[in-house]
Amino acid sequence: MKERNNDQPENNKSYVSISLRKYITGQLSVILFSLTLLTLGLTGCKSNKSVASPSSDQDLVSTIAYDLNILVDYENEKIEAACGLTVENRFHHSVNRLPLVLYRLMRVTSVEDEQGRKLYFSQQVVSYEDWDKFQANFIEVNLKSPLQPGAKAILKIAYSGYLSGYTETGLSYVRDSIDRNFTIIRPDCLAYPQVGIPSWSANRAAGLQTFDYTVRVTVPKSLVVANGGRLIERLVSEQQVTYVYKNILPAWRIDVAIADYNLLEEPSLGLRVFYFKGDEPGARRVLEAMGNCLQLCTKWFGPLASKTDFTVIALPEGYGSQSDVTSILQTRDAFLNPEKLVQLYHELSHLWNVKSLDPLPPRFESEGLAMFLQYVTREELEERTGDLEAAARRTFESLKLKCRENPRLLEVPMIDYGREQLTDYSYTYGMLFFYVLSKMAGQEAMLQAVGSIYQNFCQTGATARQFLEHLQTPLGLNLEAFYQSWVFSTEAIRDICNFPSLDDLVRKYAPAARP
Numbered sequence: 001m002k003e004r005n006n007d008q009p010e011n012n013k014s015y016v017s018i019s020l021r022k023y024i025t026g027q028l029s030v031i032l033f034s035l036t037l038l039t040l041g042l043t044g045c046k047s048n049k050s051v052a053s054p055s056s057d058q059d060l061v062s063t064i065a066y067d068l069n070i071l072v073d074y075e076n077e078k079i080e081a082a083c084g085l086t087v088e089n090r091f092h093h094s095v096n097r098l099p100l101v102l103y104r105l106m107r108v109t110s111v112e113d114e115q116g117r118k119l120y121f122s123q124q125v126v127s128y129e130d131w132d133k134f135q136a137n138f139i140e141v142n143l144k145s146p147l148q149p150g151a152k153a154i155l156k157i158a159y160s161g162y163l164s165g166y167t168e169t170g171l172s173y174v175r176d177s178i179d180r181n182f183t184i185i186r187p188d189c190l191a192y193p194q195v196g197i198p199s200w201s202a203n204r205a206a207g208l209q210t211f212d213y214t215v216r217v218t219v220p221k222s223l224v225v226a227n228g229g230r231l232i233e234r235l236v237s238e239q240q241v242t243y244v245y246k247n248i249l250p251a252w253r254i255d256v257a258i259a260d261y262n263l264l265e266e267p268s269l270g271l272r273v274f275y276f277k278g279d280e281p282g283a284r285r286v287l288e289a290m291g292n293c294l295q296l297c298t299k300w301f302g303p304l305a306s307k308t309d310f311t312v313i314a315l316p317e318g319y320g321s322q323s324d325v326t327s328i329l330q331t332r333d334a335f336l337n338p339e340k341l342v343q344l345y346h347e348l349s350h351l352w353n354v355k356s357l358d359p360l361p362p363r364f365e366s367e368g369l370a371m372f373l374q375y376v377t378r379e380e381l382e383e384r385t386g387d388l389e390a391a392a393r394r395t396f397e398s399l400k401l402k403c404r405e406n407p408r409l410l411e412v413p414m415i416d417y418g419r420e421q422l423t424d425y426s427y428t429y430g431m432l433f434f435y436v437l438s439k440m441a442g443q444e445a446m447l448q449a450v451g452s453i454y455q456n457f458c459q460t461g462a463t464a465r466q467f468l469e470h471l472q473t474p475l476g477l478n479l480e481a482f483y484q485s486w487v488f489s490t491e492a493i494r495d496i497c498n499f500p501s502l503d504d505l506v507r508k509y510a511p512a513a514r515p
């Protein structure tokens with residue numbers, strides 16, 4: 001499993017990145033999709049106290065789990081929800097208050113602690129301090145007693161309200177609403193409380209949260225609730241149906257899509273596709289591609305340590321595609337486009353990533369690898385040739401432009417991309433790293449070496465350095481000098497900037513290129 005902080009331009013998240021970038025400059029561009037990264041906070045209840053300054057020293061405790069109950073009231077176009085939120089204090093000091101953010105048209109009606117005691121809270125709709133147009137309900141909950149270091153707390157937050165998107169902020173894909181045709185509950189629209197304060201940069205600095213969740217969603221019987229977790233129960237009453245889902249791997253977001261979906265599945269492989277009526281041929285193609293891809297990755301890398309379900313959910317056009325650890329939400333145009341199967345290959349390959357032990361992983365070892373693998377997979381499964389070459393050439397050209405736009409690329413070695421917030425380039429420069437390495441070592445050997453990393457570290461996880469170290473063994477190569485040029489210094493990216501063509505780069509680093 002892995003975090004999906006960003007996805008590369010050709011992948012799902014790109015929509016988010018691109019749409020955001022149009023509107024946001026500088027540091028905010030990185031924060032984009034961190035809509036989803038907003039750290040969660042807790043809070044709840046009521047009071048008329050004034051809201052503390054958002055930039056005051058708020059402690060953003062870690063989110064451990066959600067237990068979310070949602071009733072969708074289509075008559076009144078609103079949701080009624082009860083959110084159990086488990087947090088942990090990983091600071092060395094105790095914490096008295098929990099800050100939360102929630103969608104601007106949602107109000108918290110009560111907050112209780114684990115013992116059912118009412119907690120005082122304040123709430124107020126405010127603009128983010130570093131993004132004026134972005135407004136949220138900022139809630140602060142006072143705990144009955146301080147949360148000690150290492151301790152956990154469960155808050156029960158009752159809230160309700162409307163969803164009306166965030167298009168006014170420039171997030172044109174966040175057009176969420178409560179509508180019988182299509183409703184989506186997701187972090188991008190703050191549809192559930194998240195630990196955080198009204199500041200993109202502060203929430204982002206708190207780091208990506210991974211948590212477990214159970215989500216129960218009640219809708220009219222005519223509708224279907226789709227989620228990327230495992231369906232635990234489907235409870236039908238006279239008028240309504242309640243779907244209960246649990247996450248499969250530690251999650252970093254909860255997405256619930258509700259529509260008159262059809263479902264296609266392959267239970268033996270744990271694969272599911274939620275699609276709109278009339279799109280069955282497309283859904284069959286997606287299901288088949290998933291099955292083929294899993295089979296191919298298993299052949300290359302060996303079996304997964306545990307069986308993992310995977311779900312694809314179609315969204316209407318314009319809602320932005322998104323991926324979580326065990327699912328992809330794909331807009332209908334992408335869902336129906338066979339060229340976009342490459343996104344599926346990318347995401348499925350991530351199942352063979354090992355857990356990163358770096359606090360801020362550089363991500364070439366996950367995203368750069370997935371970019372490389374998505375094209376190799378497509379060549380193999382779709383009997384195409386030249387896909388990887390073409391992608392490598394495009395990437396080379398785009399990096400040449402980027403390194404002029406962003407001089408930091410010439411200063412920061414790839415090993416520090418996580419720490420220096422340059423992981424967008426792990427998709428591109430990281431992909432070229434694996435491309436050139438495969439020229440040196442041979443593609444077949446590269447794939448085996450990647451499998452060897454998975455089999456060795458799937459239980460323990462690995463740092464990026466361990467990943468690199470281990471890679472040498474199955475390849476039977478001493479890669480110290482290569483790593484020095486590509487990962488631990490900026491020599492190779494300077495070459496990309498200066499060399500006229502990709503061939504020059506390959507000639508320098510893989511003079512005896514193998515097929």
Ligand SMILES: [Zn+2]
Binds near residue numbers: 006367
């Ligand atoms: Zn990815």
